[in-house]
Amino acid sequence: MAERVGLLRTVTLDWMDQAVNYRLAEKSQEEAIELLDSLISGLYQNPVNIRQARTILINMWYRPDDWFLAQSLQAAEGLTAFERTPLHWALLIKRYQFFYDLASSIGRLFEFRDEISIDLIRTRIFEIWGFRGTLDACIRKNVKTIREMKCMQEGKTNGFYTRETQMLSTVSAVQLLCAAVIERSGKEYMTWEEFISHPVLFPFRIENVTQADMASCEHLCLERMGDDIVIRLLQN
Numbered sequence: 001m002a003e004r005v006g007l008l009r010t011v012t013l014d015w016m017d018q019a020v021n022y023r024l025a026e027k028s029q030e031e032a033i034e035l036l037d038s039l040i041s042g043l044y045q046n047p048v049n050i051r052q053a054r055t056i057l058i059n060m061w062y063r064p065d066d067w068f069l070a071q072s073l074q075a076a077e078g079l080t081a082f083e084r085t086p087l088h089w090a091l092l093i094k095r096y097q098f099f100y101d102l103a104s105s106i107g108r109l110f111e112f113r114d115e116i117s118i119d120l121i122r123t124r125i126f127e128i129w130g131f132r133g134t135l136d137a138c139i140r141k142n143v144k145t146i147r148e149m150k151c152m153q154e155g156k157t158n159g160f161y162t163r164e165t166q167m168l169s170t171v172s173a174v175q176l177l178c179a180a181v182i183e184r185s186g187k188e189y190m191t192w193e194e195f196i197s198h199p200v201l202f203p204f205r206i207e208n209v210t211q212a213d214m215a216s217c218e219h220l221c222l223e224r225m226g227d228d229i230v231i232r233l234l235q236n
Contacts, residue, residue, distance in 0.1 A: 005098045009053040010144040016088045017081040019057040029062045060091040075172035085149050086168050090176040093184055100184040101128050107199025110163050115155045151203035169208040175217040182233040189230040
């Protein structure tokens, strides 16, 4: 696979939340870059590391300025930092193929095990992306990001992880996740059952949201296909 990984640094949930707040406060991208650099410098001192972490946050909440970002910002208003986690997850899936592949691989491993190892994760990603000199470090940094998002926690043994499950009942967040998953899966449509059981959504348990709720998003529609009702993505 020739696509760039892009996700070269760990980013924290607090940094993601601040990036949302800057955008909701109508800070310009230039203002947000300065504020984020100051925030990130509390952990990273190397300017290259700061830039790499900040670029991820800007790519999530500032560019490209498309319908997906506009709906994400609308959904983020009034939510706590923790409640915004599914929105960050959706944006990471949408913007980064690597994150989709990593999260999907982790989710598939959790289907068969309560505890998974970094070695198993690494093996799955190497199968998809091939071996690259920097890929192992990227895997570890992004696993740490997933832990920062309270989606996994360290197991009893070093290098092993268990999942953490978050209840999700915000319709707008589920719509964004649905659109991102359909797009990244390469499919034109999915059934509701295929979506809610997709391994990339391993940290979330969707409650009090139904497939009928997806139709209220103008970029998703419900169609009958044979005996099934499918959800179609109208615009990427």
